[in-house]
Amino acid sequence: MSRPTIAVVGATGAVGTQMLAILTERAEAGVGDVWGAARLIASPRSAGRRLSVFGREETVVALSPEAFDGVDVALFDVPDEVSAEWAPVAAERGVVVIDKSGAFRMDPRVPLVVPEVNPDTVTDRPKGIIANANCTTLAMMPALGALHREYGLVKLFAASYQAASGAGQAGIDDLYDQYETVAGDRTLGQTPGGVRKALGEKGSEVFGAPLAMNVVPKAGSWKEDGWTSEELKIRNEGRKILGIPDLAVSSTCVRVPVLVGHSLAVHATFASEVDADAARKILEAAPGVTVLDDPSREIYPMPADTAGTDPTYVGRIRRAIDDPYSLDMFIVGDNLRKGAALNSAQIAELVVERGL
Ligand SMILES: NC(=O)c1ccc[n+]([C@@H]2O[C@H](COP(=O)([O-])OP(=O)(O)OC[C@H]3O[C@@H](n4cnc5c(N)ncnc54)[C@H](OP(=O)(O)O)[C@@H]3O)[C@@H](O)[C@H]2O)c1
Incomplete structure (x- = not known):
């Protein structure tokens, strides 16, 4: 079976930058070596920038519905209002969304997951969205x-x-x-x-x-x-x-x-x-x-x-x-790590482990 494709939305931001580093580190260390292709997404301002992930250079693409074609799991590291608008668009296209913003955390149909504390809630996601807590x-x-x-x-x-x-x-x-x-x-x-x-x-x-x-x-x-x-x-x-x-x-x-x-x-x-x-x-x-x-x-x-x-x-x-x-x-x-990017990466790995 081919490996799942992961997208990082907000790849150019403070959390997104850590996200790329953590995904790469974990793959190299064999801890979270589950991903195939990576899609890097940000605002149109950053489209065309080249960033490194998994030891490869990838081109940043602008956020659009089509940017999620072929993506299995998307890590959203963007402001609340961008997540609120775009996470449902990705989820409707069958992507499992793991959102770092505050947009969905208290939604009863969205699990708020910390893998060390409540890992079993990860599969109960009727909206196709999983939320990360705030960093504090x-x-x-x-x-x-x-x-x-x-x-x-x-x-x-x-x-x-x-x-x-x-x-x-x-x-x-x-x-x-x-x-x-x-x-x-x-x-x-x-x-x-x-x-x-x-x-x-x-x-x-x-x-x-x-x-x-x-x-x-x-x-x-x-x-x-x-x-x-x-x-x-x-x-x-x-x-x-x-x-x-x-x-x-x-x-x-x-x-x-x-x-x-x-x-x-x-x-x-x-x-x-x-x-x-x-x-x-x-x-x-x-x-x-x-x-x-x-x-x-x-x-x-x-x-x-x-x-x-x-x-x-x-x-x-x-x-x-x-x-x-x-x-x-x-x-x-x-x-930026456990408070944001690391927790998202751990949730994404848990999603794959429990069968997408
Ligand atoms: N910093 C933390 O400690 C922390 C911890 C937990 C959670 N969070 C949350 O994580 C999210 C990202 O935070 P951050 O600190 O990484 O923010 P940031 O440094 O300001 O980065 C924001 C990212 O979102 C992208 N973006 C902004 N508007 C966009 C749009 N309209 N369409 C597509 N992409 C857009 C930016 O792309 P461009 O570069 O192209 O503008 C950039 O990649 C926020 O929801 C924040 O609340 C942050």
Whole structure:
């Protein structure tokens, strides 16, 4: 039987670029070596560009219905509105769509899949579309899924420290530009308004505030009652993936001047008492999780050490002093890999494994 053809829609973006690298790496490593031809798709602006995947140069084609001819699985790495319009077009042509945007995540007829947590939901896709969670939620899921299986998760508090690349290639470029502007002036950041003066009143078109030399207590867009879209995604998508519809969730999502890698300070409460050493062992055995937790050797997870790698890293694991049912921990995941492209690639492989 011939190998399935895979399409990457949004191949030129921040996630799409990682997608091509991850598909190639996995094929070379023999982990996800299931694909035949690759079709690279982006906007008409990028048509004709040549990009490398599976060690071959491919020409980018513009998004159109015909671009999906002969495609078996399409990974969508495009803005929400593009997915909303085009994922159904591809699905109607018989393509299994794996979408990275927020367009379909909460649709009850679209499974929201994290292969380490809820792999069996992948075959229940009446719309022909499978959704990926947002990168902040995804960073926690392999670890929380494993702890939930053992102890029963009932409450989750999280404070995120989110990287600029969560806002795509534009976010990456913007933070580098800001660093260049502020570098060399050692007076900045020590007086009121200094950083804004250097970067312009708005600080940044992408983040709406200065990000270099700063933290911004808002990630995503404003929603009702002072919550942001990112904070609501953690709650709604976390509940759906873990299969806990009444999970109590509260979070504050913060943007920090890191390029790649979302971090989360997590306080999780369970139905049964927890033990930090036992939790560490559960996490060490959990697929997709790497424990970096040795206070005696200053070992804990940080984006500077983990960017560009696959696992969800967990450290600072400790039982809450005042509550034997709660664990505190620090979780770091690469938002462009497990938070986006890697999870899509794993779902695509799962789809093939379970028979398209
Ligand atoms: N960055 C993250 O950490 C992250 C994590 C999880 C999920 N996501 C989601 O993944 C998706 C892609 O994000 P990104 O960060 O990779 O964005 P990005 O860097 O801005 O890339 C967007 C991609 O979409 C393409 N595109 C835009 N408009 C199009 C159109 N009308 N027709 C066809 N292609 C079009 C672009 O093609 P051109 O280059 O031709 O314009 C580009 O390839 C978004 O839904 C985002 O929310 C991102």
